[in-house]
Each structure stands twice: as structure tokens, then as C-alpha cells.
Amino acid sequence: MALVKRELRPASELTPFRNWGPLGIFDEFNRLFEETLGDFGRTAAPSTIVAPVDLYETDEALVLEMAVPGLSAEEIDISLEGNKLTIRGEHKPVEDQGVRRYYLQEIPHGTFVRSFTLPVEINADEVKAEFKNGVLRLVMPKVETARAKRIPINVGE
Numbered sequence: 001m002a003l004v005k006r007e008l009r010p011a012s013e014l015t016p017f018r019n020w021g022p023l024g025i026f027d028e029f030n031r032l033f034e035e036t037l038g039d040f041g042r043t044a045a046p047s048t049i050v051a052p053v054d055l056y057e058t059d060e061a062l063v064l065e066m067a068v069p070g071l072s073a074e075e076i077d078i079s080l081e082g083n084k085l086t087i088r089g090e091h092k093p094v095e096d097q098g099v100r101r102y103y104l105q106e107i108p109h110g111t112f113v114r115s116f117t118l119p120v121e122i123n124a125d126e127v128k129a130e131f132k133n134g135v136l137r138l139v140m141p142k143v144e145t146a147r148a149k150r151i152p153i154n155v156g157e
Helices: 025-040
Strands: 051-056 059-067 076-081 084-091 108-115 128-132 135-141
Touching: 051 108, 076 135, 084 135
Parallel strands: none
Antiparallel strands: 051 059, 059 135, 076 084, 084 108, 128 135
16 A cells, blocks of 8 residues: 655635636546545555565576465465466455454455466476465476586696
């Protein structure tokens, strides 16, 4: 949520020159609406849940770390088809939603799906997933042909 500072004109300030073109009345209405209701007059657009991810490579593996606070390991589904990795989860709403009167609600609720095309071929049988402190960590070992190989240099005399 972004905090927006609005500079409101004092009620005593007169503005003698305004643009009263054909659409000027709508601009004036919008200004009055903003000054009167502020954020309460806006309807919030439904937000899309995006779990932030780090995907990086080591010499032996691809590693994915995804922040999914508030979820348990049972609420996360991981699938791998070829080189496409898909992670799904759901942030369930609070049970007593009816008795709460929110002043601010920013914790996302709903499902999310993240899909990644992996940049190298991995050994799907050796993928390890661990979940700790709200962070999902996948270690996906590369197949032998995708691993970096060190090439020795022969020094000629």
C-alpha cells in the first residue's frame, strides 16, 4: 500500500480562474470527491498474489527459494513436467471473517500459481524440497551433461 499525500486547499481559498470546458465539471467533481472521501471512495482492484522467488544456479544444481509466509508445507503443491516447474499454493482466509471490521487489509488471500521454464536440464529423481520459516527451497541437481566442466590447460614448452 502506498501512502499518498494530498495537498488540500483551504476552504477559504478562492480560485477565480478555472477551466470550465465541456469536461471541466467532471474534473471538479472528481476533485471534490477526492477531498471529501479520499481512499474510502475507491474500490480496490482485486490483487494478484505473487510469491517472490529467487532462482539461481550453482555448479551442480539449480536452486529456487520462494517466500510463502503463513503457509504450511501441506498447502503447497510442486510439479515438474519436462523443464517446466509449477508451484501452487493457497492463502486461506481467516475463519471468523464475518465479525471483523477491517481498517486495513493487506494480507493476501486466495490461490497463487508460479510456473518457470528451467534454463538447464535437471535430474528430476534427485530434486529435494525443504520448507523452513516460510521459505520453500528446492535444490534441483543438473544432469551430468548440463554441469560446468573444468578444462585443464596444458602448457606447451
